[in-house]
Ligand SMILES: Nc1nc2c(c(=O)[nH]1)N[C@H]1C(S)=C(S)[C@@H](COP(=O)(O)OP(=O)(O)OC[C@H]3O[C@@H](n4cnc5c(=O)[nH]c(N)nc54)[C@H](O)[C@@H]3O)O[C@H]1N2
Ligand SMILES: Nc1nc2c(c(=O)[nH]1)N[C@H]1C(S)=C(S)[C@@H](COP(=O)(O)OP(=O)(O)OC[C@H]3O[C@@H](n4cnc5c(=O)[nH]c(N)nc54)[C@H](O)[C@@H]3O)O[C@H]1N2
């Protein structure tokens with residue numbers, strides 16, 4: 001690393017925190033307006049994440065290392081041949097909200113202007129596309145009309161389908177700060193699941209799955225019935241209200257009916273409606289519980305409708321706030337990386353096609369929208385897409401019905417994968433692998449949730465032959481131009497060249513209603529680009545739509561009719577999402593021991609009564625099948641009273657060697673929102689049963705591979721690994737054939753079975769422990785952290801045996817200092833810690849990144865409630 005201070009941004013979530021690299025330390029950038037120095041647990045672990053176990057270092061074709069020249073020549077030839085033989089729609093790119101704006105711009109220009117197809121889609125389809133469509137329908141342009149600062153000015157915060165305490169932790173800290181500063185500020189959380197975020201709220205509405213449209217239509221009706229509409233705003237700045245108003249006359253939109261249908265308390269619902277009515281300002285933050293739904297776009301518009309109707313938009317402390325997931329999801333939307341956008345917020349109308357093609361001086365232009373992610377992979381499976389270039393995304397894990405994605409990739413003539421990791425799941429399907437420079441090694445621009453452009457800067461050399469993604473695209477672009485005998489459209493020397501080109505293109509929006517205009521940066525020098533400071537667009541405007549002028553042809557915002565869908569009930573339904581400490585498919589966080597300790601194996605969370613109905617207990621294994629019963633996955637059951645009825649929850653992260661078999665998208669079907677094409681990841685209907693496991697096992701040690709088992713997971717520990725496995729049939733000692741030089745020391749012990757593997761030596765007392773295996777007919781609950789400590793130590797059979805007798809596993813709360821719930825309970829019960837402050841002083845928990853503060857508060861609350869219950873018990 002470097003000695004001079006370098007400011008960059010965090011490569012994870014859309015909060016877009018500034019990071020400073022100074023004296024070999026990675027810390028929060030105290031000057032960055034997104035975080036003012038704060039980082040969450042993932043940001044704080046960035047240093048550790050850089051030591052990746054399997055970096056992709058050299059280009060490869062069919063497994064053989066080749067030069068970049070050979071690789072890019074080969075890729076250009078594959079594109080060229082397919083285009084010549086089958087037309088431009090026979091090739092495609094599938095990119096990601098994790099590439100930088102310059103990479104994105106190059107990819108979009110390559111596909112839409114040089115290949116001549118809009119078959120370029122991105123994992124933002126799985127993430128933000130419903131919000132994008134809702135913005136375009138209401139505002140005429142994909143614009144988030146809110147700033148982070150608005151959190152400090154608002155009277156009411158509504159979080160819909162967002163577990164922000166875990167997923168946007170630094171933003172959530174701002175929310176908590178605003179509540180401390182303003183005791184009148186109310187926080188409402190709308191989520192079928194009682195999340196850590198919901199636990200902190202003044203009001204939690206645990207609505208039935210996909211009840212959001214009904215809930216917000218009901219709110220609009222309530223505003224109407226209670227004379228809380230902003231008639232002046234509606235008549236001056238909007239259109240279409242009358243139709244929406246007429247549709248809300250239905251009996252179904254009355255408070256009592258809504259509460260019943262959503263299965264929530266009527267008084268609680270009325271409280272929310274009343275607060276919204278009464279508050280001078282309100283912010284509605286929403287994320288994947290809204291977007292990832294068959295009614296995702298309507299959910300977004302139902303939310304926007306109430307903001308328009310109450311005039312709570314375009315002013316301080318008010319507005320609908322779609323939170324972006326990935327660090328550059330917003331930048332990708334700006335350049336136009338979605339298949340149904342052309343570029344710079346433009347669609348495929350004749351004027352936009354001409355303007356963009358003229359600016360690019362390109363040989364062609366994609367005349368119609370391309371295939372959206374799910375459709376794209378279906379076309380790949382049908383053999384219609386012959387060449388597919390996948391960049392910075394792992395669709396084998398993250399797309400719905402992932403078995404279909406595996407099949408499609410196997411059939412595809414040529415799959416090109418640009419990644420930083422050689423063993424990302426998608427890499428296994430690649431004909432060509434291109435090594436990408438990763439975070440810290442590459443540079444460029446990212447745009448966060450509040451439309452703020454910040455710089456990522458390099459501070460490390462790229463290893464091996466890894467190169468920035470824009471460079472690889474430009475090389476292939478140049479070689480395609482050569483084959484087409486046209487002028488090279490990809491003659492970029494560096495990222496600044498690309499950024500200037502992109503900024504210049506936005507000038508076409510100047511004489512239009514569109515707000516995206518960065519044309520003032522068209523001529524910035526390399527030095528100005530290097531010294532770029534975080535900048536929000538629209539430039540020099542407090543917030544978009546502040547004067548009630550929208551980006552539609554009429555300048556008015558549109559009310560959109562959003563009929564509430566009928567809700568599914570009575571089925572097992574699988575909700576999925578994120579854990580606090582992992583990032584997506586784990587390629588960047590799975591190997592960091594302190595992050596891996598958060599959720600130690602693929603876990604299916606369910607209500608205790610629901611579990612009992614299937615005869616399932618915590619720690620046992622459940623078998624989950626998708627609606628079509630096609631594939632089955634196993635996961636360990638954990639009980640969670642925050643899940644009502646037949647709701648199930650699994651995290652989306654399990655992938656690769658950590659546990660590809662138990663990856664949740666095996667059980668999730670391809671249902672999408674009909675407008676945005678965004679998959680409904682949060683409402684899969686599934687079949688569930690107890691799996692009849694013959695034995696359960698735990699291995700702690702230095703081996704990464706174990707015998708194939710029906711259920712298997714791997715967790716990285718400091719200097720070793722922890723594998724958990726279970727088998728439907730009997731496991732035998734012979735299955736654990738040990739490596740040369742290892743030997744089994746015990747087998748068939750009274751508590752179950754146990755085996756200890758030690759490095760062989762004539763003298764047992766001189767042996768070192770290399771692995772400990774426990775096998776038992778019951779789920780294993782022993783504390784593995786103690787076993788980790790024994791690995792590599794001189795063999796002391798008695799200590800190992802003691803551990804095998806069993807201790808309950810504790811739950812890790814503070815990842816930074818590895819403080820467990822048991823330690824916190826102990827400090828509260830036995831050492832009299834009664835406040836967060838006390839616990840922080842005593843155990844240091846929550847004093848580094850602060851991501852676990854909500855969980856510590858939850859434990860304190862539990863104790864307080866317990867004490868209250870006891871006191872009540874004494875009185876009665
Ligand atoms: N730790 C961590 N943080 C991340 C990421 C990560 O991988 N790890 N990824 C980033 C990315 S790309 C994204 S997109 C964001 C996602 O951020 P979030 O959207 O906050 O996270 P999720 O866990 O996907 O889902 C949010 C909530 O939606 C709820 N939900 C499910 N169905 C419904 C419904 O019908 N209505 C409502 N109202 N709620 C529902 C779920 O119960 C869940 O609690 O996180 C970003 N931040
Ligand atoms: N069931 C379920 N599924 C979901 C979701 C859900 O809530 N539930 N959420 C969806 C959402 S919102 C999202 S955003 C997706 C995320 O899903 P993915 O995008 O598939 O997940 P990542 O693990 O972030 O994949 C990024 C890949 O890019 C690689 N990489 C990292 N940096 C670079 C780089 O600079 N260049 C290149 N070329 N490669 C790089 C990483 O090694 C990794 O393989 O998952 C979606 N899938």
Ligand code: SF4
Nearest residue numbers: 010012013017040043
């Ligand atoms: S909240 Fe955490 S993950 Fe998101 S940008 Fe900030 S430090 Fe990174």
Ligand SMILES: [Mo]
Nearest residue numbers: 126127325326
């Ligand atoms: Mo996302």
